[in-house]
Amino acid sequence: MNDDKPLLDIENLQVRFATRTGTFEAVRGISFTLGRERLGIVGESGSGKSMTGRAILRLIRSPGTIEADRMALHGEDLLSVPEKRMRQLRGGKISMIMQDPKFSLNPVMSVGQQMVEALRTHESVSKAEARARAIAMLEEVSIRDPERVYDLFPHEVSGGMGQRIMIAMMLLPNPEVLIADEPTSALDVSVQLQVLDIMDRLVRERGMGLIFISHDLNLVAKFCDRIVIMYAGRIVEVCKASELRNASHPYTLGLLNSVPDLEHPRERLEVLQRDPAWREAPSVSART
Amino acid sequence: MTTNTHGLRDWLLSDEPTSRRQASLSAWYKGWLTFRSNTLAMLGLGVLVVLILAAIFAPLLASHDPFAQDLGARLLAPGVDGHLFGTDSLGRDIYSRILYGARISIYIVLLVAMVAPLVGLIVGTVAGYAGGWVDVLLMRITDIFLAFPRLILALAFVAALGAGIENAVLAISLTAWPPYARIARAETLTMRNSDFIHAIRLQGAGHTRIVTRHIWPLCISSLVIRVTLDMAGIILTAAGLGFLGLGAQPPSPEWGAMISEGRKYILDYWWVATIPGLAIFAISLAFNLLGDGLRDVLDPKEGTS
């Protein structure tokens, strides 16, 4: 296996929405590559993080359009493959943990049924085996009493459990690339660490590539190898996670400062002051 | 003039409406714009508008009296002697009968479209919201109705109630509501435990208020879509009853009854049965196209966010 070649190679990706009052550019020409690593995408709400993830899976609904000079998985051009092949890739080779777990789960189907169904569309396994694997996976994302949770409906699980169920569901088919959109926002720190551990193990042992989308810079800095910082559909800064403390962009610093900190309490939290010039600065490339 | 319409358009499309009226008008206008971009749906709407206008102005548009028999002019081919679509076996002008028949068809459709979804909505939302034995009971009843083929059940009802348009409407409504109840219940189930319903409950709102003000508005859109798509079926059932002599009674120019009469002559005088058949086809297709367009506008899962 050639390890230098990136799993995912994206150049000048643009996502546009034609609205009645003009075109809205959600992602404005970003470039990055993903190897067998953990790539963090950070930015405030609306900066285009989720749209980037969805664009890779070609999951942008009309009136949205995707354009790119290059968008390839293992050299296979994702922009031109037919929809049928794309459906095979989705949930098989590339998986995405969607941001809103309760919204992504079918409210009138039990958690277990949904997991089994998702697995069986990509692999031909028996029902019993699928069930066993689903329960094992629920256990792995440290859900207590997975047998009980298997039969619960989405409204019967807690916020954090819903999120872990989504994670388990997406990890079941052993994807090569995992896009995790705010996968841990509803989890307490200790479970968060366990979930991150699982993803970490998949990256190290199976050579998975991980795109980790979050707005929590501290978390991303701890967990990822490389960080891409997005603002208004562009990349404003790219850095190694270990060098985040040397970040210079005022936006990055603003994101870092607005987090309440247990050890250093403040009377008031800082609120980001946005500078219109940030919008227009050209996008930084995150290709390696 | 142009600046004025531009001003109105901007006012309607504003992201920051400043009054209740502007907000709701703007929502309607945006829906209309989405609908308008669907050419086929606009075609359906156009056909329906033409049919409705034709029904309203039938006395002005008709070239003959729809009931006037002229045995000397039986079974004339289309175009002969000023009979645009020809005449039937009793020498009545088919074009005029089609126009008057549109009144009956539209009357049936509108009545069914009001009764059946309303019954379905009430049964479905109550079942879904209450849950427990209420749900089980109401859904078993629904299942019983669903177990029979629609036309057979309607036939049984009409046979029991007696032939005639009103009874046909009643029979069709009685057979048409179960699917709507199913849909409304499914929608209610997905909503019942959602936070926005909990939130209004936490304001001390009663069950009736929650169901009618908060759950109904979200069910209605999917019902409206389903009803327009079902219209074709309703018209066909009505025509079927007419065809079997159980709906509108002769000599009323109901389209189904007209086909039934023309059946005897289908080989030699094709137009007698075909013209009303085409009318049924046109109105069914129009409703279907309309339903597709409404789906784009109303479906909460698409569009909005």
Add this chain to the structure above:
Amino acid sequence: MSAITIRNLNVWFGAGAERSDAVKDVSFDVAEGESFGLVGESGSGKSTILRAIEGIAPNWSGHVSIAGEVLGKRRSRQFYRNVQMVFQDPYASLHPRQTVDRVLSEVMGLHGFTDIDSRIGRLLDDVGLGSGFRFRYPHQLSGGQRQRVAIARALAPEPRILLLDEPTSALDVSVQAEILNLLADLRAEHNLTYVMVSHDLGVVGHLCERIAVMKSAEIVEVLGVGEMRKLEANDPYTRHLLESSIHSVR
């Protein structure tokens, strides 16, 4: 007198062999004007406690009293006027077909206010939204703006007590900062009592004076924010939680 008193609260789902206990034998007090935090493991029953107080948990037993008044199975409208809740997910807690104006005016109508128009204006100013947002639909609002509407809805009946279920976990850090500042201001202005659930100790530490730590449906420890900062915890789980929380970059 304490604003909230809870003694031996149990909440469970299902019955017989299916029964699962979501909250076991929980007791705590919240003083008038205090801000009390609930942290702990995911699925440990934090949201369920708030739901039990609000009366939307199906089965519960124990003693719950608000301002000295013991609560029965049913809640009166007067109760809902005093105790309000903000839900975890701002995307799910607003009716998708109702404008901000409609949401707020219905709530005020339910509680019998008459000067609805001027109240809505003031309320929107209070939560920092301004009148430009008054006639928007939820899909025209960002997550942070939706959460502000949800907070405005909870404030509409002028409650004394606000139950906050992870009010910021679905929001990005800069919006979170805005909402936390807003909550602090509102508390100072109206002398509100908060019970706030969060999994983020930083957030709880910022807003609350006392914190209860939950694990497996039970409260394992209640400690002050000072002790928390100094990592003075007795329970091993609390210590573990505190230790994994101190990791910020700067």
